[in-house]
Amino acid sequence: MEDTQEQSKPPLDDPDSTSPGEHSSPITRPMKRVDSLDEESSRIRGMARSFxxxxxxxxxxxxxxxxxxxxIYGDIGTSPLYVYASTYVLNKTDADGNYIPALHEDILGVLCLIIYTLTLVPLIKYCHIVLRANDxxxxxxxxxxxxxxRHARINLASNQGPDDRDLSSYQLDLPSRPAKRAAKLKEFLESSRFMRHLLxxxxxxxxxCVIGDGVLTPSISVLSxxxxxxxxxxxxxxxxxxxxxxxxxxVLFCVQRLGTDKVGYSFAPAISLWFICIALIGVYNIVKFDPTIFKAFNPYYIYTFFKRNKHDGWVSLGGVVLAITGSEAMFADLAHFSVGAIQISCSFFAYPSLLLAYIGQAAWLMKHEDMVSTTFYSSIPKPVYWPMFVVATAAAVIASQxxxxxxxxxxxxxxxxxxFPRCKVIHTSSKYEGQIYIPEVNWILMLLCVIVTASLRDTVKIGNAYGVTVVAVMVITTMMVTLIMVMVWQKPLVFALAFGIFFGAIELLYFSSVLYKIPQYGWIPLAFVAVFSTIMYTWYYTRKEAFKYEVSNKLSMNWLLGLGSNLGIVRVPGIALIYxxxxxxxxxxxxxxxNNLPAMHSTLVLVCVKHLPVPRVPREERILLRRVGPPTYHMYRCAVRYGYNDSGDHDFEALLMSSLEEFVRAEAAGALDLQLASTNGSNENSVLGGSLVTGGSNSITLEIDARAQGQIEHLRHARDSGIVYVLGHTNLKCSEKSSVLRKFVINDLYSFLRRNSRSSSDSLEVPHTNLLQVGMVRYI
Incomplete structure (x- = not known):
């Protein structure tokens, strides 16, 4: 059933009126809220908890x-493969293409930069500050x-309505000066449309940028x-x-579909062996070539490095920054571990191992100034060269994985x-929920990795492109953590600004250097970001516009009540889930x-899937239910809540039916409370699960039990007759008065993405044999 244009609608709801047809009990009475599930479905227990x-x-x-x-440390751990070779000052060539031997002072200056960059960004910023800003x-x-x-009136999902803003979970206390300052910042973000869109x-x-890293990390790691x-x-x-x-x-991308569950146990030993090897080789090179190399801990060498090299020194920061690639992984992969575990592994293993590796390579370079381009492999003692080659290749593959x-x-x-457009998500492990595989994304990444590797063919060129996305993510993290310090942690403003200005200045300095390399293939990650950002924003914007249209064209509850208990049509056995x-x-x-079907199922459930800005929703809080209209309508509203790390429910039908039966029993108990309160003037009597707890008459108890049992039997009979999933198949079109850009985004770009993305029925895991799609055309 496909319409060429919108059908005429019954009267719309007045957003400021009550909904007299929605009831939390069989007793007919108007609701005191505009909506019966909007507020409840937008919060869960402990939602305000931030850490x-x-x-x-x-x-x-x-x-x-x-x-x-x-x-976590595969990416940052393999950086010693290419950092010195990617640093401009140390790897200059003459007019004939021959390498110019590096100056000892420049080697010390670059090493000093690496030491303090590793200390300030991965160790101090991420390990001991950013990790606390977890959700x-x-x-x-x-x-x-x-x-x-969650701490400001900023909506991410389209079906988080304006009433969500007043939830207690989103509010801040105002007893102190930091809290008042946090409230002012919160109000500023709420009142500024520009700031909300900017955020x-x-x-x-x-x-x-993370997606761009997913292309460049395998390329540079494996090639190095x-x-x-x-x-x-x-x-x-x-x-x-x-x-x-x-x-x-x-091969790496082809085996992704097998999952990492079986080989995951070898990751930690392999990367641990890698760190131990590069640390021991570093110690060997320090002792053999230059034990005085530790003088590079003096920050004065940074000053002399920039004073001597000026512009070339600034350009060289684009190579030095590669020493901290992968720092974001400590924060991004936090869900699999804990703050304490990552702090221990970073502070006492990864950080000292990397320092020894870089210091050892610098000691070797002090005697081999003309071999910067092959620093890592040339500095390996010959007896362990091939074993280290095998370990290095394994570490590069793991870093890519x-x-x-x-x-x-x-x-x-x-x-x-x-x-993001809907894609197929395959869970590759029954033990670990986070291990997933997305075929479409996997093949796109493989194609881009192969193109980058085959076309650039050199780690220096890929390194020029690599740094842009790495530093961009760091700058974004610094900005957001600074906001969280003021608005969520309610730290003194001086402390938050000191963090933002100090680390922001360091990262912006590096960012300016990597941007200088845009003509030298630095434009590649920017192209990735531009393409994927366009895709994501187009999908988000169009879906939100479509939701606004749905809200403004929803049907009046009075219209529904006017249809009568049979909704003006023949009711046949079965359950219809209307999404x-x-x-x-x-x-x-x-x-x-x-309007187009002469018959409808005996039980109707309006199902709204909501994605809350929380990691996970407990299973016992997954479903909320409320009745629509009087009990004779056999019509319910259902909110299904998921967090952004939740997967779908494979037993959704069983979960829904058990929730419906529990709701009917609780509803009957609530009805008894209201009856007793109205007759006795008190609510001392209560019902739990259909059984009278204190006081009351047995006749009322039996009446409630019979009423609940009758509705439960109706639900079970309906389920035995079959469950049908009703989904809208809507084509979105721009109205004629829309701008040319808006028409292109919605009519062309979004339509292309929608045609090539996974269908909503697949993403909701709807059985195709039970699917009924209703075709419509919406002009927005």
């Missing part, structure tokens, strides 16, 4: 610290954004590791190195919050349906 409260034993923390080594134990850009959304844009850009073959065999051509790298990348998995996770979060994005009111699809 992780994992209470783990010391043994468990130690075990998690070991496991985190394999998941109930979850980290990453969307976790920060959802935390801000959303920043969150989307941060997400797209495989380049070790050429160091041992100089006669080997670069074509062979690139070919082997491309082959490894293709971790980044690919991170992209899957963040795309899944984006889809849950309505910011709608509206958490309140009757959707237009319902009116369209009954």
């Amino acid at each position: 992780s409260t994992k209470n783990l034993s010391k043994t468990t923390i130690a075990l998690l610290a070991f496991q985190s080594i394999g998941v 109930n134990g979850n980290g990453g850009t969307f976790a920060l954004y959802s935390l801000i959304c 959303l844009t920043v969150a989307l850009i941060g997400t797209c 590791a495989v380049s070790g073959i050429k160091v041992s065999t100089p006669s080997l051509s670069q074509d062979v190195v690139v070919g082997v790298s491309v082959a490894i990348l293709i 971790a980044m690919i998995s991170a992209v899957f996770s963040i795309v899944d979060q984006s889809m849950a919050l309505g910011c 709608t994005e509206l958490p309140q009111g009757v959707p237009g699809i319902f009116g369209h349906l009954i």
Whole structure:
């Protein structure tokens, strides 16, 4: 049934009026709220809690610290493969293309920059400050954004209505000066439409930067590791190195569908071995070549480095920043571990190992100034060269795997919050919920990785592109954490500004350097960000506009009540689940349906799926129910709540039916309370589960039991007759008066994305044999 234009609608709801047809009990009475499920469905127990409260034993923390080594530090751990080779001052060439030997002072200056950059950003900023800004134990850009959304009137999901803003979970206390300052910042964000859109844009850009990292990390890591073959065999051509790298990348992406559950246990030992090896080789090089290299801890060498090199020194920051690639993983992968575990593994293992590796390479360079381009492999003692080549390749593959998995996770979060076209999500592990595989994203990443590796063919060129997205994510994290310090933590303004200005200045300095490399392939990640940001914002904007249209065209409750208990049609046995994005009111699809079908099922449930800005919703709080109209209508409203890390319910029908039966029993008990209160003038008597607890007469108890049992039998009979899922198949079109840009975004770009994305029935896991789609055309 496809309409060419909208049908005429019955009278619309007055948003300021009550809904006389929706009842929380069988007694007919008007509701005191505009909507019966909007507010309740937008909050869960503990929703206002902002930080992780994992209470783990010391043994468990130690075990998690070991496991985190394999998941979190693969990217930053493989940076010694290419940092010195990517630093401009150390890797200059003359007019004939020959490398110019690096100055000892420049080697010390670059090492000093690496030491303090590693100390300030991964260790101090991320490990000891940013990790605290988690969202109930979850980290990453969307976790920060959802935390801000819950403490300000900022909506992410389209079906979070304006009434959500007044929930207690979103409010701040105002007893102190920091709290008042937090309230002012909150009000500023709420009142400024520009700031709300800017915050959303920043969150989307941060997400797209992670996707860009998912392309560049496998390319540079695998190519750097495989380049070790050429160091041992100089006669080997670069074509062979690139070919082997491309082959490894293709195999890596092809095995993603198998999941990481079986091989995950080897990640921690392999990366631990890598860290131990680079640390021991670093110690060996320090002792053998230059024990005085530790003088690079003097920050004076940074001053002399920039004074001597000026512009070239600033350009070289684009190579130094590669030493901290992967720092964001400590925060993004927090959900799998704990704050204490990551702090232990970073402070006492990863950080000192990386320092020894970089210091050892610098000591070796002090005697081999003309071999900067092959620093890592050339500095390895010959007896352990090939074992280290194998370990390095394994570490590069693991680093790539971790980044690919991170992209899957963040795309899944984006889809849950309505910011990314629907894709197929496969859970590859029955033990670990976070291990997922998204085929469409996997093949797109593989194609882009192969193109980047085969076209650039050099780690220096890929490094020029790599730094842009890395530093962009860091800058975004600093901005959001500064907001959280003021608005959520309610820290003194001086403290928050000191954090934002200090780390922001460092990261912006690095960012300015990597932007300088835009002509030298630095435009590649910007192109990735531009494309993916356009896709995400188009999808988010169009879905939100469609929701606004649904709200303004919902059906009047008076119209529904006027149809009578049979809704003006024949009622046949069965249950119809009518999916709608509206958490309140009757959707237009319902009116369209009954105008075109002569019969309707005996039980109707309006199902609204809501994604809350929280990581997870407990299963016992998943479903909320309320009756629509009198009991004779057999019509219910259902809100199904998910967090951005939740997966779907495979037993949704069973969960819904048990919730409906429980609701009917509780409803009957509530009706008894109202009857007794109205007759006795008190509410001392109560019913729990259909049984009289105190006082009252047995006749009333039997009446309530019979009423509840009769409705339960009706529900069970309806379920035995079959359940039908009713979904709208809506084509969105722009009205004629819309601008050319809006027409292009909605009519062309969104339509293309919708045609090539997963259908809503697949994403909701609706059985195709029970699916009924209602076609409509909406002009928005």
